[in-house]
Amino acid sequence: MPHARQPEPQGGKRHGVARVLSKLGACSRSQAEAAVRAGRVMVDGRVVHDPEYPVEAERQRLSLDGVAVAAAQRIYLALNKPRGVVVSAADERGRGTVYDLLRDAGLPWLGPVGRLDKASEGLLLLSNDSVWAAGITEPSTHLDKTYHVQVAGRPDAAVLAAMLAGVREGDDLLKARRVELLRAGEKNAWMEVVLDEGRNRHIRRLLAALGFEVLRLVRVAIGPLQLGELAKGQWRHLDPAEVAPLKRH
Known part of the structure; x- marks a missing residue:
């Protein structure tokens, strides 16, 4: 009834x-x-x-x-997400989540600001300020996200140029805003990749289309906010001077 x-x-x-x-x-x-x-x-x-x-x-x-x-105090956190941890409040497969890292902190409910897939790591923001979060994740803001990416193989200048030009996959045009080769060894290399939009598994799909397997993917910055020396699995509160520039976006 x-x-x-x-x-x-x-x-x-x-x-x-x-x-x-x-x-x-x-x-x-x-x-x-x-x-x-x-x-x-x-x-x-x-x-x-x-x-x-x-x-x-x-x-x-x-x-x-x-x-x-009542309106909760606004809280803004930066967390260094470890590889293998899921960005979800609960996981049907019983995998560890980022909320396990916050379990004993006595915090109110916080939502993730954007996502990192299970295999990715690095800077993740969490907040109970949904307006602030939407301003960061909204595609029209074109806020830069910076990643350090390890790939199998040694991408040359033509590969970097192709990443900037973009690769069409279905309805998606996958491309990087900026890309730089950081260092290369005999079997793998590290690149810095900057996106100003974020599609599902964007970097992994882009590099796979160009013939490269991603070995590690670490987000090191969101806009001007750097991951810095924050240890893996640890989190910290953002100060107002860090929150404000992201709010302007």
Whole structure:
């Protein structure tokens, strides 16, 4: 039997309750939707079941599992993601996730700002400021992401030029904004690759199309923010001077 529709609140600008819970930093959007459908969310003392039920966050009382929800303190973290760790709150295969690295930190819910696949490593941002996160991940901002990439083989100048020109794969044009050969050995080489957009497995697909296997892929910078000396598996808070330049994007 469908739930009776609750009367909609009157007043100012309203958004769906699941979106508001996410914006307030209580949980992710998908977690909020599940909680609402399960009857775990109340608005002004009434249980709601529709994730799109409109609320005005500034005027109405929201609670999740009986605990009042208010705007959480904005938190911005940089984490050095190890290889083999999944960027997910939970993994159906039981693999370790980045949230295991934060388990005992006493932090509120934080969402990843962009992704790194399981085999990739390096700089990952997490925050409960969804507006700030969207400004970083939105493709139209063209924020540079810098990677150090080890490949099997020794790419020459023609390969680097092809990476800049781009390779068409289906509907995607895969290309680098900048690329530089850092060092080369007998069997492999390291390159610095800069992207200003990020498609799924972008660098791996681009290099595979040119005949090169990626051995390691490490993100070392997002815009002006550097991974620096942050140890693998460790995290730190960003200071306001680091947050602000990314917010401008």
